Amino acid sequence: MSEKKETIRDLVVNRRASHEFTIFDKNEAGISLLGSEVKSLRAGKANLQEAYVRLENGNAFLEGCHISTYEQANRHNHEPLRPRQLLLHAHELMKLKKAISEKGMTIVPLRLYLRGSRVKVEIATAKGKKLHDKREALKQRDAKREMDRDR
Numbered sequence: 496m497s498e499k500k501e502t503i504r505d506l507v508v509n510r511r512a513s514h515e516f517t518i519f520d521k522n523e524a525g526i527s528l529l530g531s532e533v534k535s536l537r538a539g540k541a542n543l544q545e546a547y548v549r550l551e552n553g554n555a556f557l558e559g560c561h562i563s564t565y566e567q568a569n570r571h572n573h574e575p576l577r578p579r580q581l582l583l584h585a586h587e588l589m590k591l592k593k594a595i596s597e598k599g600m601t602i603v604p605l606r607l608y609l610r611g612s613r614v615k616v617e618i619a620t621a622k623g624k625k626l627h628d629k630r631e632a633l634k635q636r637d638a639k640r641e642m643d644r645d646r
Contacts, residue, residue, distance in 0.1 A: 506536045506614070507607040509543035514629060516603055516621035520594065525582030526557065526607075526616050531568035532579075536607060536614060538565075548581065548602035548618055550592055555581040557604060557616065581616065594620040 512518070528536070535541065540563035549556045556578040564572045583591070594600055605617045624632070 501611050502609075504609045505606055506539060506609060507541045507543050509546070509603070509605050511544055512603050512605055512619075512621070514624075514632070516601075516619075516623055517628070518603075518605070518619045518621045521605065521617055521619045522583070522587060522591070523610075524555070524587075524616050524618055526614055527580040527582060528614055529573045531565040531571060531573050532562050533614060534568070535562050535565040537609075540565075541607060543604050543607065546604050548591075548604065549578070550588065550595070550602075553585075553588060555583055555588060555591065555602075557581055560604065560607075581618070591618075591620065599623060 542561040546560040547558055549558050557580075558578050559576065560579065561575050562573070563575060591602060595602060599622050601621055601623070602618055603621050605619055607614060607616050609615075
């Protein structure tokens with residue numbers, strides 16, 4: 496039997512999330528997209544900087560994710576900032592709902608990627624960092640870089 500190795504290709508990465516938040520639990524979710532959105536994502540024309548996940552009526556929605564319009568779609572184009580439904584199992588939704596019931600917890604998207612031919616989003620429960628926590632993380636990262644340079 497020949498097994499096909501599933502390829503994963505990052506489309507958009509939210510690098511700022513690890514600086515702004517302390518990340519706890521990561522999950523993979525499918526995302527409901529239109530054809531023009533997939534084409535635009537494959538071209539790398541999306542932004543996750545201000546994006547977050549909202550739970551409402553037993554569903555999860557990706558809010559604030561900007562996917563640019565696809566030039567060749569003409570009048571069949573999509574709204575760049577429309578809320579997009581995330582495809583999660585009921586037990587995953589309950590786990591997320593329980594996690595964000597704590598004070599200061601939120602759900603942030605970390606990256607959009609292709610798994611095979613499907614677009615997936617990696618989401619994580621996170622807690623916002625204070626300014627002194629961000630400074631401490633920068634100091635530790637710089638110290639580690641210096642130690643690695645000295646070796």
